Amino acid sequence: MIRELKESEIPIIADIERVCFSTPWSEKSIEDSFCLDCNHFFVCESEGRIAGYIGLSIAADEGYILNVAVLPEYRRKGIGEALVRYVITGFGDLAFVTLEVRPSNTAAVALYQKLGFERVGERKNYYRNPDENALLLTIFFKE
Numbered sequence: 255m256i257r258e259l260k261e262s263e264i265p266i267i268a269d270i271e272r273v274c275f276s277t278p279w280s281e282k283s284i285e286d287s288f289c290l291d292c293n294h295f296f297v298c299e300s301e302g303r304i305a306g307y308i309g310l311s312i313a314a315d316e317g318y319i320l321n322v323a324v325l326p327e328y329r330r331k332g333i334g335e336a337l338v339r340y341v342i343t344g345f346g347d348l349a350f351v352t353l354e355v356r357p358s359n360t361a362a363v364a365l366y367q368k369l370g371f372e373r374v375g376e377r378k379n380y381y382r383n384p385d386e387n388a389l390l391l392t393i394f395f396k397e
Contacts, residue, residue, distance in 0.1 A: 255298070255299045256296055256297070256298050256299075256336060256337065256340045257296065257297060257299070258294070258295065258296055258297075259288065259295035259296060259297050259307060261285075261288060263297065263304065264281060264284050264285050264288060265281055266304050267284050267295070267297075267304075267307050267323075268280065268281035268284055270304070270306065270307060270323050270325060271284070271321070271323060273323075273325060273326065274323040274324070274325070274326075275321075275323065276382070276383035276384070277381070277382050277383050279321065287309065287311075287320065290311075292311055292312050292313060293309060293310070293311045293312075293320070294309070294310045294311075294312070294341075295307060295308070295309045295310075296308050296310075296337065296340060296341070298324075298333045298336060298337055300328055300331070300333065305324060305325055305328035305331075305333050306322070306323055306324035306325060306328060306333045306334060306337055307321070307322075307323055307337070308320075308321070308322045308323075308337040308338065308340070308341055309321050309322075310341045310345070310351070312345065312348070315347065315348050315349040315396075316348065316349060316350060316351075316352070317341065317342075317345055317348045317350065317351035317352070318351070318352055318353070319338070319341065319351060319352070319353035322334055322337055322338060322353075322362070324337075329361075334362070334365060335365055335368075335369070338365065338366070338369055339369065342369065342370075342393060346395065348395055348396075349394070349395060349396040350392050350393060350394045350395060350396070351392070351393050351395075352374070352390065352391065352392040352393075353366070353371070353390075353391055353392075354377060354380060354388035354389065354390055354391075355388065355389050355391060356381055356386050356388065356389075357386065357387065357388075357389050358386060363389065363391075366391050366393075367391075369393065370393045371391040371392060371393045372391065372392060372393070372394075373389055373390070373391055374390050374391065374392045375389075375390040376388065376389055376390060377390060
């Protein structure tokens with residue numbers, strides 16, 4: 255089940271960040287981002303627990319996926335795909351949705367391409383621990 259994140263669940267999202275990323279967002283960063291009207295956070299529950307989440311920022315008619323994270327024990331069960339599909343179908347009035355991803359995260363890159371995202375660029379030295387460029391992927395809805 256996918257639903258909006260509740261403010262009281264921000265510590266859970268911070269824990270997921272620490273498990274999933276080498277440079278996780280702090281609980282404070284998540285809270286600050288959550289409080290912005292332009293940002294939307296959704297969680298996917300499985301077996302009565304939050305298994306993953308996605309954040310989307312909207313500026314005018316542009317969508318920017320902030321983060322997608324799924325706990326390791328819930329990966330390869332369609333949760334990441336469901337979360338991404340939820341935001342790209344639930345905000346149909348957007349011109350596009352874009353995101354950054356590590357090229358070494360081949361599973362994520364394959365998922366995004368499967369869903370229709372195209373490579374539109376690269377951000378040099380975007381990631382740390384380890385240092386890596388980012389692929390810039392975008393799915394377009396309007397010409």
